[in-house]
Amino acid sequence: MDADRDLFKALGDATRRVILDELTDKDGQTLFEIRGRLVMKHDLASTRQAISQHLAVLEQAGLVHTRRQGRFKFHHIDTSPLRSIIERWPIDREEPHP
Amino acid sequence: MDADRDLFKALGDATRRVILDELTDKDGQTLFEIRGRLVMKHDLASTRQAISQHLAVLEQAGLVHTRRQGRFKFHHIDTSPLRSIIERWPIDREEPHP
DNA sequence: TTGACAGGCAAGTGGCCACTTGCCTATAAC
DNA sequence: GTTATAGGCAAGTGGCCACTTGCCTGTCAA
Numbered sequence: 001m002d003a004d005r006d007l008f009k010a011l012g013d014a015t016r017r018v019i020l021d022e023l024t025d026k027d028g029q030t031l032f033e034i035r036g037r038l039v040m041k042h043d044l045a046s047t048r049q050a051i052s053q054h055l056a057v058l059e060q061a062g063l064v065h066t067r068r069q070g071r072f073k074f075h076h077i078d079t080s081p082l083r084s085i086i087e088r089w090p091i092d093r094e095e096p097h098p
Numbered sequence: 099m100d101a102d103r104d105l106f107k108a109l110g111d112a113t114r115r116v117i118l119d120e121l122t123d124k125d126g127q128t129l130f131e132i133r134g135r136l137v138m139k140h141d142l143a144s145t146r147q148a149i150s151q152h153l154a155v156l157e158q159a160g161l162v163h164t165r166r167q168g169r170f171k172f173h174h175i176d177t178s179p180l181r182s183i184i185e186r187w188p189i190d191r192e193e194p195h196p
Numbered sequence: 197t198t199g200a201c202a203g204g205c206a207a208g209t210g211g212c213c214a215c216t217t218g219c220c221t222a223t224a225a226c
Numbered sequence: 227g228t229t230a231t232a233g234g235c236a237a238g239t240g241g242c243c244a245c246t247t248g249c250c251t252g253t254c255a256a
């Protein structure tokens with residue numbers, strides 16, 4: 001229940017959106033890989049714990065699926081929940097000359 | 099700047115999402131019309147002020163445009179900002195048989 | 197088996213945000 | 227003019243949430 005609440009809550013944070021960006025750029029990263037990218041490319045000095053919690057929120061929203069392998073946990077993006085947004089509020093066709 | 103911050107903040111509240119639903123159903127409503135619909139159809143006993151503030155947030159996000167006429171102010175939905183979402187994180191093509 | 201590495205659990209804290217409350221402006225009907 | 231209607235401005239408050247902190251579990255190499 002409350003699937004859209006989880007979805008929009010997940011999208012509501014800027015750091016989580018950047019995480020989705022990085023997973024779009026390179027899917028299947030570990031927590032530490034993601035953290036490295038946030039620091040390098042986005043000057044986001046987040047704690048490991050903070051990012052871990054962000055990933056949990058993204059997973060609950062169905063935007064990220066995880067896969068365990070040994071002591072690694074790989075994170076995979078899934079954009080299909082976003083479809084509910086454009087289905088709920090259809091986007092007007094682009095009109096070339098208004 | 100921070101256009102997407104405004105956008106996702108606007109979408110982050112359940113009442114605002116219902117307001118977008120109602121404007122999708124019937125565009126160009128006044129504040130009191132919207133309030134009436136929230137009470138009737140969604141059992142949301144919100145104050146006029148609360149809804150007014152919600153509409154301001156939606157307007158700042160570009161999801162709602164307003165038009166004044168006499169003492170009335172009509173609210174029009176604009177879903178085009180939503181396009182940035184699916185452009186940012188492309189939605190995978192639906193695969194009929196995985 | 198001992199240490200390093202990848203990740204998890206849980207309590208505490210500070211800031212943002214939704215909502216209320218009270219008062220005010222403007223248009224229109226009587 | 228007087229009254230009702232439609233909406234606005236601004237300060238105060240409570241709750242949720244991002245983030246930290248401290249400690250713990252599990253995997254692999256040496």
